[in-house]
Amino acid sequence: MRTAKIKINKALFEETSHSPALVDIVGEKMLDQVIDYCFIANPYYPTDEMMEQLQSKLVSIIKAYPSSNPRLAREMLADVLGINSQYLILGNGATELITIIERYLIDQIAIPIPTFSEYIEKLKSSDAAKLFHLNPEKDYQLNLEEYASWIDQNQIESALIINPGNPTGQLMRVDEMKRFLKKMTHLKMILLDESFIDFANEQVPTLLGELADYNNLIVVRSMSKHCGVPGLRLGYCATSNKMFQTEIKEALPVWNINSIAEYFLLQLQRTNQEYHNSRIRVIDDVKDLYRKLVEIPGFKVYPTGSNFILVKIEFGMKAVDLQMQLLENYGLYVRDCSNKIGLDQYHIRVSSQGKENDRFLIDALQSMAKTHSA
Template sequence: MIVPEADNKEQQFDAIEQMHGGYWRHDFIDHAYLYNLYFPPERFFKQLTSQIHELVLNYPVAQNVLAGLVGTLIAQPAEQIVVGNGAAELIKIVSGHLAKKLIIPVPSFNEYANAAPTENIVEFVIEAPSFQLDVDKFAAEAIRNKADVAVVVSPNNPTSLLVPKVNLLKLLKKLAGHDCMLIVDESFIDFAQDRDRETLEDEIANYPNLAIFKSMSKAYGICGLRIGYMLTANTLFADQVRNGLHIWNLNGFAEMFLVHAPEYQQEFLASCDLVRADRDQFYQNLCSISGFTVYRPDANYIFCRLPDHAPSGPEVARRLFVGHNIYIKHCQGKTMRESDRYIRIASRTQNENRAVAAALKKIVAVEKLS
């Protein structure tokens, strides 16, 4: 939906709050959506435009070729990969059609629960102030509810906290004898400090009850191309998900990205280094705001609790937009206690991050004085 220009910033904020994308059409600084600003390189766009006639006029390739392209990129067998029109397409199949009882820690990425019938969802509350997942309690709750699918997003959204690999392996072992698939969503793992040590990709062959979901939009900065994939050694589960796709579920532009992505691996790794550096400096900037509780991030966004004297999360988001033309996500509506006291801020460039921190400091200081 294209939102017409509002008469004033207050009305524009209300309109943007109802949108799901399309932000680039509006003149504000987007600290809400979570993507890599430093990728893909400019030469990819030149490759894309040089073949735009062929891409528009011809059918794209089908699932088996797409799986091979992703397999080349991540060094995994194609038969263990299912490629979706974004991870959202795969989530819809699993949550909406395959899972009979799905358990997920909350707060987390809402789509896993939103895509499922309400009666099929079990929410496991991660308690403040740590927001750390207790895998023993989570496994016990999954088993008690006879869940056939459990989901863990790591790093989590909105908390930006990683669940250590050792804990996830423990969880896999606990669920293994109870016919429960564990989906680990690693969409933000490339921004973690120890990505290679924390990813479960090299454990796929050892755990038939494991599936890794990955939205490529975030790490690769290609939100508009809509590419996601599932990686699993469970051939039955892979076939069930694959059967839910239509024959041409990705378009030629997404195919072209996958064809050329291996050429850009060094640039991709360098871009993730830049994202981490900006994020770490942003974390320090936010920690300087009196009264803020700032969670040390593992992804490219930062989760904060506002001080008690500050306005609510929705009000802070509104003031940032109206007064500073900056848009962030507040957490009101997330399944968590005091959700209106929390905000999530995407890291952008260091200059933009400094501007957010300075604006937040002013908003909090003014409220404290009043």
């Protein structure tokens, strides 16, 4: 434990449904004193060589306008994803695309909760969200057959699925997903968020290859997560539906992808093997973190198919109190999930930051559980 507490700007937690930036919470001088387990991103990519090359070209990149139609960058990304580039639309982060899809293409949508808050907050109106409450007695697991029946019973025209789930980490198999898609071809839209799918398995269980078979499917992904570049604000969506493509493209502002982000996209093809090596390393780290978390008494650890893990505190402490104590006393920042609709006040979410850093979290949670369970 630290000899002096870290001073926290607690007011920032009241201003957003997301995790406040660490630099705002503790200040720039204390950044190197805190490990951020809220940070759901690949810590091993981009490679050092990629970053050095970017730095060497930074002046010329910043002084250049990005493409108003970044065709080459889109084709490069489509190539590494193995999909038709005509299906692909680049966004200034996945949230830009989520906002456009929900504002322009959706009047009502089924949303399993708990979920990523943007899917509720960016709808045209509050009554557009038709909430499907996941059962805590069943570990908040989404049963796709029950979900499909509920959607039809309530005559809802669109449906959201996040796979792996956020914040649950639940991974649904490809065969389950295909059965759902075939059963729900009558829906106007199925919005599938696969932002964490690259951490599900060594062979990525994506449905990007199925787009041509499902005209009502839009797949959304955040590159912040699997490529480890949240500061570049890169995301993409893909669909074979030409009407969806047209509506989304028309709503996008020109130059929505900045020149640094565009340069990064152009490096993906030549570094594709390094990327896959990095994500497999993350998968190994998460498995190791999960094994150690389940050994700590006082916590319920949910299975995960992602690079983060949902944990329930079972010794009476609220998540916000555990979060603050970890920050102030140990310099560890975890996600308090209390503000996620559908979860109680006793859940935190942690993302692996590499085996060396993860041991600090394990030691701190063991200490806290022992102290408060005594």
